[in-house]
Amino acid sequence: MQKICSLDLMAIMFSLGCLPLLFLPHLLSDLYWCLLAFILFLIVLIVPVNFRWYLSVFVAFSLGFLWSTAYSKQYLSNISPYIDKTLVVHAKVVNINTHQAAMVNGPYYMPFSIFSISDVTLAKDVPISVYWDRLDHPKSGEIWQLTLKTKVVHGYLNDGGFDSQRFSIANRSLLSAKLVDAKLLNNKSDLRQYITDLALPYIDLFSYKGILLALAFGDRSQLDDELRMVMMQTGIAHLMAISGMHILVVYGLSCFLAKAILFFIPKRFIYFFVPIIIGWLCAFFYAWLTGFNPPTLRAMVALSIWIYFRYKKYKISSWQKINRIIALLLLFDPLMILSESFWLSCYAVITLIFLYDWAPLSKAVRHKKRWYIIRILHLQCGLTLLLLPIQFFVFQGVSGVSILTNLIAIPVISLVTFPTILLALIFSIFDCFSIALWFWLIADKSLEWLFLSLNWLNQLWINIPSDFYLLGLLGWLTVVIIRTGVWQRFSITLLVILMILVTPFFKQQHYRWRLDMLDVGHGLAIVIHDGKSAILYDTGAKWEKSSATERVIIPFLQWHNLNVQGIIISHQHNDHVGGLKLIQLIYPEAWLMSSSSDFNNDYQCLAGNSVIWNDLTFNVLWPHQLVSDAQNKDSCVVQVTDGRFSVLLTGDLERNQEYQLVTKYRNQLTSTILQIPHHGSSTSSSYTFLNHVKPVKSLASTSRYNPWKLPSNKVMAKYKDLQLDNYVTARTGQISLFFDKQTWKLKTMRGEIKPRWYHDWFGSLPNYE
The missing domain is CATH 2.40.50 (OB fold (Dihydrolipoamide Acetyltransferase, E2P))
Incomplete structure (x- = not known):
């Protein structure tokens, strides 16, 4: 009898075929795509019948790959011309x-x-x-x-x-x-705006209007940054983004109300699927009201598929349902696989199924009401433990109080806040002023009480360096090992697995020291480190509501588990000093060096001074005196050397100061790496200076759409004339240099560290003169 590939295996292989979309450095060209499709067609024609099972698996995977890449290419081709x-x-x-x-x-x-x-x-x-x-x-x-x-x-x-x-x-x-x-x-x-306009006068009265708007209409644009941080660090951010839980609450409440109404209707008019259809319509209306954002759309598709399975009375397991739903979602939109919310949603559902299949409670505990708290703790503890891998990858950390905060927040949001918001919306639409106002007030007060609790509990956010992400798998391994009993027969294998998971504790660096020019937009932030401790040269810009330090530098330091021991500030322009206060707040023991007398310097940035840190020497070349307000011409110029290789850090040095450096130091300026002065401005990078530095590589930190149109094409032409390789963070992303005793190498984020098709430089810019 011919062996036929099951539908579930086909679904798995199709989903796996979409997975390369996460890692491809480039999308296939039209020629290669057509060639692969033609080869697949030929294989289907010539493979013998005996191999049809293997062929089905291969075809499902190939179709997933071809469909996802073609879909992505089509999206980009629609956008690129504009x-x-x-x-x-x-x-x-x-x-x-x-x-x-x-x-x-x-x-x-x-x-x-x-x-x-x-x-x-x-x-x-x-x-x-x-x-x-x-x-x-x-x-x-x-x-x-x-x-x-x-x-x-x-x-x-x-x-x-x-x-x-x-x-x-x-x-x-x-x-x-x-x-x-x-x-x-x-x-x-349209109607959505009409409903919003009816509700806005109420919502604007309350202090938590950002969250009310997020839960009522899916609009998170007015969420306060401080509230966002509290929600993330306490592990309840998922409750404030419209997702499957909210759709299910709407569906469940609508079904319950429909059943209550049907209770008063004669039996001959009652049909089993009427409450389900009403619930689906209400969930669809709510999804439409919130704009069909991707998580909501996924939840509606999943709910629709689940209802279809139930209508057809398919007797399939929860694993089969989630498998087929994921495959259908990716068939509907392959770009979902790039979405973190997609991974969070699918991973959470898979975790729930795994938890109840592999670590269930006893029947006595499951069915007795007095054990309700035990069931809740089992669910929350299990989810917290099994969700660690996705928590680490998405949030680079985990909340130490998430079990407690979710035990408080989930009942408050799902049983009080969200239902009252739905009722408030209904009464706002029908212009029942007093009733609507009371429901909005109840929702706001419930949030006020919730965040008072969260602020008190928000004490234990644990940042996890990237090297330790494998430890997140311990929860899964523990459940599997206990359930299967493999520890009795394969103890040596388990010991080897444990040793692999703890290898980060004994990891040896493959470099002597490292320098990273971070991609902070228009500004400068350079991290010099040995894998354990670091020196910062400049801290990027501070913006109206955030800073490069908050968004880029701190996450980078935490990713590599680095402790900042020193900070060098080139001068006092915002794009170089904007994040200093935040860095000093987080790393209060770090020493400071600058050319400004207004700062509380531990070391003065004066020509002739030097600082020895580990195996590196920081030689100060400029300026000759401190000033109260350090400008471009007062930039702290430092040559970092290990005795063999050197890096010249110049800040925003200008042409006149370059000439003075050449006059004083001549060939002592020669360096392996040059930080291009002043982001590649035409006020710097004179031929005389470049001829004396003679860098092997030159690095500039700029943003793509900066108003000064840096780096200047005229300056870049100088580097080209002198055959000096140069790299610009706007094009490359983070630039990393790895120095060993005898060699060094350069890697860029877009080039070698994480080359991905979705990291490409899309479009073009006019030439900068």
């Missing part, structure tokens, strides 16, 4: 606007869907986020004529940092634009 252009478009507002009270929070990004460019209708709408800095507020459903300067999301790429390019592609928000001009063509807003 990057870095000035366009006159007709576009429809696709998201509700909750910023209508006033511009208190400043400009914001508003999603549009472009359907016409220069009066030419497009075959497919192009999504774009417009930086809206006008006083009028576009509403969902309105049609606008916009003049836009488009650009592409170009994320900072660093170890441990948030991957905004991958996030943007997964959420179809890769294209953005600066608004030049706007004209309203059709002011008719």
Whole structure:
């Protein structure tokens, strides 16, 4: 009898075929894609019948790979022609606007869907986020004529940092634009905006309006950064993002109410699936109200598939259901595999199934009401332990109090806050002012009580370096080992596995020392370290609501488990000193060196001084005197050397100071690596200076869309004339140099460290003169 591949195995192989999308350095060209498809077709034709089972597995995997790569290529091809252009478009507002009270929070990004460019209708709408800095507020459903300067999301790429390019592609928000001009063509807003406008006057009255908006409409744009941090560090952030739990609550409440109503209806009018259909319709309406964001859409698709399975009375296991649902989701949208929320959702469901299959409670505990707390603790402790791997990879850490905070937050949000928000929405729509206000007040008060508890408990966030991520598997291994009893027969094997997991504790560095120029946009941040402790040269910029230190430097240091022992500040411009206070707050023992007399320096940055740190010597070459307000010309120039290789750090040094350095030091300036002065500005990098430094590699720190158009093409032409290799963080991401006793090597994030197709430099920029 011919062996046929099961549907579940086909689903697994299709999902695995989509998995390479996470790791491919480049998408297949059209030629290679067609060639692979043709080869697959030939294999199907010529493989003997006896091998059909193996062929089915191979075909399912190949189809997943071909489908996911083709889908991604199509998305990029729809976006690429419009990057870095000035366009006159007709576009429809696709998201509700909750910023209508006033511009208190400043400009914001508003999603549009472009359907016409220069009066030419497009075959497919192009999504774009417009930086809206006008006083009028576009509403969902309105049609606008916009003049836009488009650009592409170009994320900072660093170890441990948030991957905004991958996030943007997964959420179809890769294209953005600066608004030049706007004209309203059709002011008719849609039903979603109408409902939002009815609820906003209530929501704006309350202190937790950001969370109320997030739970009511899926709009997280007004969430306070401090609240975001508290939610992340206490492990309850998943409760505030519309996801499967919220869809299930809506579905469950709707089914319950439908059943209650059916109780009063004659039996001949009652059908088994009526409550299920009503519940599905209510869940769909809520998903539509929240904008069908990717997690909500996934939850609705999964719920629909589950209802279909139930309707067809398929007797399949929970494992089969989740397997088929994942495959169908990836068939519907392969780019989901790039989404962290997709991995969190699927991993959480798989963990629940695994927990109840492999570590169930006894029947006596499961069925007796008095053991309810035990069941809750079993669920929460099991989830916390088994979710550690995904926690480590997504959040680079874990909350030590997440078990307790979730035991408090889940009942409050699912039983009080979220249901009252739903009721408040209903009464707001029907203009029942007093009742709606009371429900909004109850929701706000429940959040107030919850965050009072969370702030008190938020004491134990544990950052996990990347080398220790394998330890997160201990929970899974423990359950498997106890359940299967393999420890009795394979104790040596288990000991070897344990030794592999604890190898990070004994890890030896493959380099003597290392220098990383971080990708911090327009600014400078360089980390010099030996794998354990580090010296910082500059701390990047501070922005209105955040800083390069918070978003890039601290995650990098925590990723590599580095302790900052010293800080060198080149000068006092924001893009170099912006993160100093935060660094000093986190690493209070770190010494400080700068050329400013206003700082409390442990070491003075004066020419002739030097600091010895481990096997490195930091020789100060400039300036000759301290000043109260250090500017570009006062930049602290340091030559870092191990006796064989050296790096010249120049800050924002200018041409006149370069000449003085050449006059004083001549060939002593020769260095293996040069930090290109002043981000490649035309005020620096003179031929005389470069001829004396003679760097093998030169590194510049800039952002892609900086208003000064750095690095200057004229300056880059000098490096090209002198045949000096140069690297720019805007193009390469993080630049890492590894120094050994006899050799050194350079790696970039986009090139060698993490080459991914979604990290590409999309589009182009005009030449900078």
